[in-house]
Amino acid sequence: MKAKSSLATVYVVDDELSVRDSLEILLGSNNMKVISFDSAEAFLEHYKPSESDCLILDVMMPSMSGLELQTIMEERNICIPIIFISGHSGIPETAKAFRAGAVHFLEKPFDYDQLKDCIHEALKKGKSSLKEFIHKRKATLLVEQLTEREREVLLLITQGNANKDIARYLKISTRTVEAHRIHIKDKTQARSLAELTTLVIHAKLG
Numbered sequence: 712m713k714a715k716s717s718l719a720t721v722y723v724v725d726d727e728l729s730v731r732d733s734l735e736i737l738l739g740s741n742n743m744k745v746i747s748f749d750s751a752e753a754f755l756e757h758y759k760p761s762e763s764d765c766l767i768l769d770v771m772m773p774s775m776s777g778l779e780l781q782t783i784m785e786e787r788n789i790c791i792p793i794i795f796i797s798g799h800s801g802i803p804e805t806a807k808a809f810r811a812g813a814v815h816f817l818e819k820p821f822d823y824d825q826l827k828d829c830i831h832e833a834l835k836k837g838k839s840s841l842k843e844f845i846h847k848r849k850a851t852l853l854v855e856q857l858t859e860r861e862r863e864v865l866l867l868i869t870q871g872n873a874n875k876d877i878a879r880y881l882k883i884s885t886r887t888v889e890a891h892r893i894h895i896k897d898k899t900q901a902r903s904l905a906e907l908t909t910l911v912i913h914a915k916l917g
Contacts, residue, residue, distance in 0.1 A: 719834050720764035723747040724754045724780070725796070726772045730819075734767065737823055738830070751780035758789070765814070765833035767826075770797035781813070788848075792833035796821060850913030853899045861898075864891040866916060869908045 721743050723734050731747040738745045748754040752775055754766075770777040777795060784791070798819040814836060815829040857865065860881075867877045874892070878885045901907045910916075 719830075720744045720746060721830060722754060722758065722764060722766045722791070724749075724751055724766065724772075724777070725769040726750065727769070730769070730796075738827075741827065743830070751775035751777065751783075754780065755783065758791075760789070760791070765792045765794060765830055765836075767794045767796060767830075770795055792836045794826070794829050794833055847913045847915075850910045851915075853910060854914040854916055856898045857895060861891050861895050862916060864888060865895050865899075865907065865911065868892065868895075869904070869911045 719742075721734075721738050723731055723745060725731055725734075725747070726749050728749070731749070735745045735747055746757075748757070751768075751772060768777040768780065775783075777797075781793060792814045795813050795816045796819055797816070814833045817826060817829065854862065854865075863881060864877060867880065872880070874885050874888045878888045881888075895907070896902065899907070899910055901910055
C-alpha cells in the first residue's frame with residue numbers, strides 16, 4: 712500500500728503492480744492523494760471514508776473480483792463512486808457494474824486524460840453520495856429510537872391521518888395517539904409534517 716498527501720483521495724485496487732505504479736505517478740502529479748491496494752480484501756480492511764474520494768477498480772482479480780467487491784460495498788453501505796478498469800471486459804460485466812452504480816467503465820489501455828475527467832466526475836458524485844448517506848444514516852438512527860408502536864403512529868401521521876383516525880385504526884385512545892406524537896417529535900427532533908415525511912423516506916420506514 713502506498714499513499715501521497717493531497718486533497719482528493721483516489722483509491723486504486725488492481726493486482727498488477729505496473730498499473731498501480733503508473734496511476735500513482737499520474738494522479739500524484741495532479742495533486743491527488745493516491746492509495747493503492749493489490750487486492751479487494753486489502754482495500755476493505757484499510758478503507759477509511761472521507762468527503763472527497765473515488766475508487767479505480769480492476770474487474771478481474773484473483774480471490775475477489777471487482778464486481779464481487781462492489782457487491783460487498785453495497786451490502787456494507789460503503790458509498791464511494793467506482794471507476795472500473797479492465798483489459799478484457801464484456802457486455803454482461805459492464806452492464807452489471809453500471810446497474811450497481813458504477814460511474815464509468817474503461818478498457819485497458821485507457822486514455823489518461825479521459826481517466827482524469829472520469830475521476831473529477833466521480834469526486835463530484837462522491838460528495839453528493841456522502842451527504843445523502845449521512846442524511847439516511849441519521850434518519851435511521853433517529854427512527855431506531857422509536858418503539859414499535861411509535862413507528863406505526865409515525866407512518867400513519869405521514870400518510871395524512873388525523874389523530875382520531877389513527878386511534879380508530881390502532882384501537883387506542885386519541886389521548887394516547889397525542890402522547891405518541893409528542894414522544895415522536897422529541898425523539899426525532901422533527902417539528903413539522905414535512906420533516907417527519909422526509910425522515911420516513913430517508914429511513915426507508917414501511
